Amino acid sequence: MKNLLIISNWKLNGNKYLIDNFINKISHVIKNYRFPIIIAPPLLYLDYMQQVIKYYKCDNYISLSAQNIDIHNYGAFTGEISAKMLKDIGIQYAIIGHADRKIFHNEDNSTILKKFILLKSENISPILCIGETKKEYQNNQTIIVCIKQIKNIIENLGILALQNTIIAYEPIWAISNNTIINPIYIQKIHNAIRNYLMKFNYEISKNVNIQYGGSVNCENISSILKQPDINGVLIGKASLNIENFIKILNIINNNFYSC
Ligand code: PGA
Numbered sequence: 001m002k003n004l005l006i007i008s009n010w011k012l013n014g015n016k017y018l019i020d021n022f023i024n025k026i027s028h029v030i031k032n033y034r035f036p037i038i039i040a041p042p043l044l045y046l047d048y049m050q051q052v053i054k055y056y057k058c059d060n061y062i063s064l065s066a067q068n069i070d071i072h073n074y075g076a077f078t079g080e081i082s083a084k085m086l087k088d089i090g091i092q093y094a095i096i097g098h099a100d101r102k103i104f105h106n107e108d109n110s111t112i113l114k115k116f117i118l119l120k121s122e123n124i125s126p127i128l129c130i131g132e133t134k135k136e137y138q139n140n141q142t143i144i145v146c147i148k149q150i151k152n153i154i155e156n157l158g159i160l161a162l163q164n165t166i167i168a169y170e171p172i173w174a175i176s177n178n179t180i181i182n183p184i185y186i187q188k189i190h191n192a193i194r195n196y197l198m199k200f201n202y203e204i205s206k207n208v209n210i211q212y213g214g215s216v217n218c219e220n221i222s223s224i225l226k227q228p229d230i231n232g233v234l235i236g237k238a239s240l241n242i243e244n245f246i247k248i249l250n251i252i253n254n255n256f257y258s259c
Contacts, residue, residue: 002256004035004225005166005209005232006249007127008239009067011100014041018240019049025242027056033249034257035232038093038127040065043081047089065093065127068101071114083118094119097129097149099172109152116153120161127166127234128153129213134173142171143192150193159200166209167193168234174214176236183220186212187227194229218247222255 019041030037039062041049046064053059070080086094096115101107112128119126130149132142146169153161169189174181190210197205212224213234224230239245 002225003231004252004256005038005211006035006252007038007040007065007166007168007211007213007232007234008245009040009095009098009213009234009236010042010240011067011236012042013240014045016045016048019045019052022242022245023049023052023056023058023062026062026246027058029246029249030058030061033061033253035252036063037061037249038063038065040067040093040095040127043067046086046091050090063092065095066091067095067098069094069096069115069118071111071118073118083115083122083124086124087122091124093125093127093166095127095129095168099129099131099170099175102172109149112149113152113156116161117157120157125164125166127168127211129168129170129234131170131172131214137171137173142189146189146193147196150196154200159197159204162197162204162208166211168211168213169193170213170234177215178217179215180220181214183223183227186224187229190227190229216248218244218251221248221251225252225256 043066046066050064053062066086069083069086070077073082073084097107097112116126130146132145136142136145193210194205197208209231210229211232211234212230216224216233216235217238224233238248
């Protein structure tokens, strides 16, 4: 039986109505699922969603993640939120280095490292997104690029920093665009990441949670999760519609947890 983790990233979508409806509907089925779920709503709704999750008694099954944090903990940085604030309201995870942040906010490896450090100091688990551009993919640089992004953390903080860290491999060119990507290819990248980590620490390489993200849906979920080195998926668009998301969760439950 695989230890899977499913992450739903709402990006800049949703409102109170969607949250109420989503958690209400999922609360009827969630107790059947034998894998944890993390939801990353827009930052503004984290606190509200947390209350709704408690109201529907889903807090043992669903955790919340921020989609981003600032590189500072406090100060004159209008419009930002910090790791300390997430800690204050009891959030356990934060996505950093997402492709959308790299594309639209020029987030680079040094920014990601700063955010990683702040999360660790507040005991919040980073969901560290890594991945290559289309050009890098076409030039066969995927593994080199992904390893460079992980090396950025290991060289500065040591391999143990990857404990309680989730790595999400997300090819930038396959996000939000229904790209059909070969699961064997995804497996190859996940395996290369694990082999790289093995040089530093066997336990971490074996146990670190490596997710896949990029146009995951009902049709491709099973073939992706069947791959041995993939520990779960980070789903954007296909998780926004609750009926569709439950369909995906049922496929996972039926195919990977039937005994
Ligand atoms: P997508 O998004 O599933 O819509 O491609 C993935 C993500 O947010 O990382």
